[in-house]
Amino acid sequence: VFDEVCETTGVTLKRFMSEVAMLNPDITELTVLFGAIETACKAISNLVKRSQLPSSETLGYQGEVNVQGEDQKKLDVITNDLLKRALRFTGRLGVLASEEEDVPVDLSGANKGVLIDEGERYVAVFDPLDGSSNVDAGIPTGTIIGIYEHDENCAIDPDCVGEDCTEQEAQCLANTLQPGTNLVAAAYCLYSSSTFLVLTLGSGTYGFTLDENLGEFVLSHPDIKIPEESSIISFNEANTPNWDKPLQETVAKWKAGKGKSGKKFSSRYIGSMVGDVHRTLLYGGVFGYPGDKKNPNGKLRLLYEGAPMSFIVEQAGGLSTTGKERVMEISPEVVHQRVPVIMGSKNDVQEVIDAYAAAQ
Numbered sequence: 001v002f003d004e005v006c007e008t009t010g011v012t013l014k015r016f017m018s019e020v021a022m023l024n025p026d027i028t029e030l031t032v033l034f035g036a037i038e039t040a041c042k043a044i045s046n047l048v049k050r051s052q053l054p055s056s057e058t059l060g061y062q063g064e065v066n067v068q069g070e071d072q073k074k075l076d077v078i079t080n081d082l083l084k085r086a087l088r089f090t091g092r093l094g095v096l097a098s099e100e101e102d103v104p105v106d107l108s109g110a111n112k113g114v115l116i117d118e119g120e121r122y123v124a125v126f127d128p129l130d131g132s133s134n135v136d137a138g139i140p141t142g143t144i145i146g147i148y149e150h151d152e153n154c155a156i157d158p159d160c161v162g163e164d165c166t167e168q169e170a171q172c173l174a175n176t177l178q179p180g181t182n183l184v185a186a187a188y189c190l191y192s193s194s195t196f197l198v199l200t201l202g203s204g205t206y207g208f209t210l211d212e213n214l215g216e217f218v219l220s221h222p223d224i225k226i227p228e229e230s231s232i233i234s235f236n237e238a239n240t241p242n243w244d245k246p247l248q249e250t251v252a253k254w255k256a257g258k259g260k261s262g263k264k265f266s267s268r269y270i271g272s273m274v275g276d277v278h279r280t281l282l283y284g285g286v287f288g289y290p291g292d293k294k295n296p297n298g299k300l301r302l303l304y305e306g307a308p309m310s311f312i313v314e315q316a317g318g319l320s321t322t323g324k325e326r327v328m329e330i331s332p333e334v335v336h337q338r339v340p341v342i343m344g345s346k347n348d349v350q351e352v353i354d355a356y357a358a359a360q
């Protein structure tokens, strides 16, 4: 399917999606969502680029603390509202979860008796502005989005009363707690030297670059394939002493040129997941935020960071593991659950997996 669409780069995202929908009618609804995602990414790119101007309304802190216990920047709140609105007005979403929302948001109007009709068949999970603490220093930031099918049996009984309703609403909202293997699409927008939108619909990973003269995302990286092996590690190495031994030993070998490939690794770490993963996809490498003694599940969130990014990396031929299991196979118990993540070039990540297995 995608090869036919990708015989020429320069195809706009809109044309890419309409041709994919023509060739795959069953995902037409899904392509509608990408119209909203594209618009939101352009708007957020603009906000980020202008955020440091003295006249900007988006400078500084909101004065609130989010469920993560992080000071919310005005930009966190604005980008979250922008993305929620854009997705809501597609009429295709039943429920969404966001890093900036304490609990999932029911978009079916939360009215009793509202069946999740086939129009509202999707669930969106997202981090509206990952790495936002970097914005003031002009360091790359990004938006991460995952799309699941909604359980259409989820409905709120018109005659429900009290506890019963809460129970049913909870069931509907629990539809966000799906493993990465249920993802039907994932995307990230990277706000950096260029604005990129990288996506997968489950048949490969495709990269688009915003042509600001046209105001359109154009296909610039058709069918991205991550190099199978690399010589770049991308971790916050201040945490090395607390890592699991298998990872400590593997990374030490890579640094000494004594790993499987014999290559001597260098280190590249932006401290902004979307930028680090994008470079890893294009240049190869191993990006990670592993668990450690202090935080056994690391720092990144499974639902709207680990799983969608793992889907994109796997669809580009890479691997994504906690060290002990595939990130995409983990079913979240709570919305903001953390997960250890080691992802990137297949052969290198496999070396970490083997080191963990040998240590069992």
Ligand code: P6P
Pocket: 130, 131, 132, 133, 236, 271, 272, 273, 274, 289, 299, 300
């Ligand atoms: P540290 C940004 O705050 C973020 O959530 C990810 O984008 C990034 O990979 C990670 O945290 C960086 O964390 O502890 O290295 O600053």
